Amino acid sequence: RVFTDPQQVANETYDFIVIGAGVGGSVVANRLTETSARVLMIEAGVFQAGINEDIPFFGPLLAPNVGPWDWNYTIVPQVALNNRTFPYPRGRLLGGSSSLNYMVYNTASRDYFDLVANITNDEGWTWDSLVPYMMKAQRFTPPADRHNISGEFIPAVTGFSGNVLVSLPGYATELDPRVLETTSQLEGYPYNEDMNSGDQIGIGWVYSSIGGTIPKRSSSASAYLIPASDRYNLDVLIQTQVTKVFNTGLNGSQALFTGVQFSAGPDQPVYNLTASKEVILSAGSIGTPQILMLSGIGDASDLAQVGVESTVNIPDVGKTLQDHPLLPNQFFVNSNNTWEAAKRNATLAEEQLALYNSTGTGPLVDTVCNHIGWLRIPDNSSIWETAPDPTFGGPTYAHYELVFSNGFVGPIQATPDEGAFMTVISNLVSPVSRGFVKLNSSSPWDSPLIDPAFLKEDIDFLMMREAFKSAVNFVTAPAWKDYLIGPFGTVNATTDEEIEEHIRSITTTVWHPMSSAAMGNGTWGTASSNLTVLGVSGLRIVDGSVLPIIPPAHTEAPVYIIAERAADIIKASWGL
Numbered sequence: 027r028v029f030t031d032p033q034q035v036a037n038e039t040y041d042f043i044v045i046g047a048g049v050g051g052s053v054v055a056n057r058l059t060e061t062s063a064r065v066l067m068i069e070a071g072v073f074q075a076g077i078n079e080d081i082p083f084f085g086p087l088l089a090p091n092v093g094p095w096d097w098n099y100t101i102v103p104q105v106a107l108n109n110r111t112f113p114y115p116r117g118r119l120l121g122g123s124s125s126l127n128y129m130v131y132n133t134a135s136r137d138y139f140d141l142v143a144n145i146t147n148d149e150g151w152t153w154d155s156l157v158p159y160m161m162k163a164q165r166f167t168p169p170a171d172r173h174n175i176s177g178e179f180i181p182a183v184t185g186f187s188g189n190v191l192v193s194l195p196g197y198a199t200e201l202d203p204r205v206l207e208t209t210s211q212l213e214g215y216p217y218n219e220d221m222n223s224g225d226q227i228g229i230g231w232v233y234s235s236i237g238g239t240i241p242k243r244s245s246s247a248s249a250y251l252i253p254a255s256d257r258y259n260l261d262v263l264i265q266t267q268v269t270k271v272f273n274t275g276l277n278g279s280q281a282l283f284t285g286v287q288f289s290a291g292p293d294q295p296v297y298n299l300t301a302s303k304e305v306i307l308s309a310g311s312i313g314t315p316q317i318l319m320l321s322g323i324g325d326a327s328d329l330a331q332v333g334v335e336s337t338v339n340i341p342d343v344g345k346t347l348q349d350h351p352l353l354p355n356q357f358f359v360n361s362n363n364t365w366e367a368a369k370r371n372a373t374l375a376e377e378q379l380a381l382y383n384s385t386g387t388g389p390l391v392d393t394v395c396n397h398i399g400w401l402r403i404p405d406n407s408s409i410w411e412t413a414p415d416p417t418f419g420g421p422t423y424a425h426y427e428l429v430f431s432n433g434f435v436g437p438i439q440a441t442p443d444e445g446a447f448m449t450v451i452s453n454l455v456s457p458v459s460r461g462f463v464k465l466n467s468s469s470p471w472d473s474p475l476i477d478p479a480f481l482k483e484d485i486d487f488l489m490m491r492e493a494f495k496s497a498v499n500f501v502t503a504p505a506w507k508d509y510l511i512g513p514f515g516t517v518n519a520t521t522d523e524e525i526e527e528h529i530r531s532i533t534t535t536v537w538h539p540m541s542s543a544a545m546g547n548g549t550w551g552t553a554s555s556n557l558t559v560l561g562v563s564g565l566r567i568v569d570g571s572v573l574p575i576i577p578p579a580h581t582e583a584p585v586y587i588i589a590e591r592a593a594d595i596i597k598a599s600w601g602l
């Protein structure tokens with residue numbers, strides 16, 4: 027049942043209340059209702075974003091900041107980015123950010139998850155322990171053009187019977203052969219047959235959360251909520267915001283936080299419900315720490331400053347936020363087949379849409395790239411003389427990513443009116459900088475202050491500089507001769523000063539906030555390794571905020587994976 031008025035659930039009883047219908051929340055709600063447990067999911071946002079939400083190529087049109095399906099956040103000025111600030115979209119609809127993201131699907135790497143297990147001292151978070159959950163989450167489907175994909179992925183490391191439809195690119199671009207040729211023409215860019223195998227290093231074909239006869243976005247709503255929607259024991263309440271969780275008594279010596287307060291708006295009635303078993307926070311890396319702090323769970327002195335009474339003093343709540351900085355590097359190319367062609371020709375755009383609608387083929391079947399690469403900065407690089415390697419030398423753990431796009435990508439730059447482009451995006455995927463989510467006031471209706479602290483630590487800037495140089499080096503291979511015309515704007519930077527200015531003035535974000543309410547190691551953090559909030563009972567976190575360090579990956583798949591394990595942890599703890 028889907029409800030839009032909180033009154034409709036006011037007199038019901040539930041075993042579990044799940045807060046947020048994004049990636050983490052959808053997985054848990056689905057898996058818990060495989061049992062006889064009664065589950066209420068409360069989602070602040072709307073049912074769906076609109077008719078184009080599911081057409082893969084149009085995904086990037088949904089964010090940032092164009093509709094009621096977005097929380098419309100803005101980050102605080104970024105000191106290391108010339109004090110710039112910019113929009114910070116988060117999904118506010120069924121499926122959460124998976125319903126408006128760019129659909130790239132990566133499982134991160136063996137060394138990353140082994141480090142998570144090491145930090146949390148919990149073997150259950152190692153790569154090997156999580157492989158069954160990776161398989162459980164994904165259902166591989168053939169690409170739209172049904173081309174021969176042997177050598178483009180490894181079936182033995184891929185899930186074929188899970189929930190999220192994943193596929194490989196289904197529309198060839200002029201970049202594809204050139205990217206692949208470069209892997210054999212230049213040192214340092216090996217071909218990787220399957221970057222979701224545990225060893226992510228190298229350049230390869232991108233997996234995305236897209237599938238179906240007419241290829242569509244596969245979100246956590248379509249993959250986990252819709253299939254569970256006819257279960258008698260799942261209720262979903264939308265357009266209703268959780269304003270806090272509250273103490274309902276004691277479990278032994280610990281405060282029991284199984285109460286949930288919610289409302290449809292600032293001028294609307296406020297409702298309270300108590301879960302008979304647990305409350306699961308799945309409100310994402312901004313929403314989860316915000317709800318905790320509104321409930322008095324956080325740094326007591328910070329809370330006092332905004333007039334929130336402290337209930338449990340956990341100083342790290344919100345303070346361990348990480349994100350991936352993104353630097354787009356555009357180049358003029360000699361082509362009539364880049365994205366710019368359809369952008370400037372309405373008839374061509376209509377033809378592409380008609381082709382997609384009638385046959386499920388053509389340029390609209392894919393997201394923003396056909397190839398990506400995950401790369402390491404060499405162990406003997408002089409940058410490691412200034413700070414330790416955040417990946418601890420893990421050979422499968424990338425420092426940065428390159429993304430190859432068949433057009434102009436520039437989150438803070440308008441596409442030029444003339445010229446055809448390709449973009450090689452440099453993403454820093456193992457940053458050490460940590461920022462914060464803090465309350466701006468005691469009102470749940472005020473956006474929190476968000477500081478992802480992009481490139482705040484010098485080592486992050488140095489790693490990004492290497493990632494920029496690597497992107498520029500990539501297109502010096504013979505494969506790009508006669509195709510690449512030259513760099514656009516400040517991508518022509520060569521001196522350290524010019525490169526620094528390019529990075530500080532253009533870098534934005536991959537919109538991957540993570541780790542803001544993290545499992546720690548006992549001396550820091552917000553949650554235990556079984557995801558319960560420290561110092562209280564009845565409250566667990568299942569979303570991207572709980573990972574102790576940001577994954578070197580586009581972040582949806584890691585959240586699907588940890589949420590699948592979380593569901594088993596919860597079931598086991600209640601004997602379900």
Ligand SMILES: Cc1cc2nc3c(=O)[nH]c(=O)nc-3n(C[C@H](O)[C@H](O)[C@H](O)COP(=O)(O)OP(=O)(O)OC[C@H]3O[C@@H](n4cnc5c(N)ncnc54)[C@H](O)[C@@H]3O)c2cc1C
Nearest residue numbers: 046048050070122123127128129130268313570580581582
């Ligand atoms: C523009 C954009 C592009 C992206 N591109 C990619 C990509 O290509 N590949 C990839 O892997 N990842 C991508 N991501 C990131 C990915 O979508 C997220 O990492 C993932 O969705 C995080 O899952 P989550 O469960 O932590 O949070 P979310 O999926 O964000 O879900 C949180 C949910 O909680 C709800 N909520 C929050 N507060 C409250 C409250 N107080 N009361 C009730 N409900 C609440 C929200 O409305 C939302 O539905 C992108 C993200 C964005 C914004």
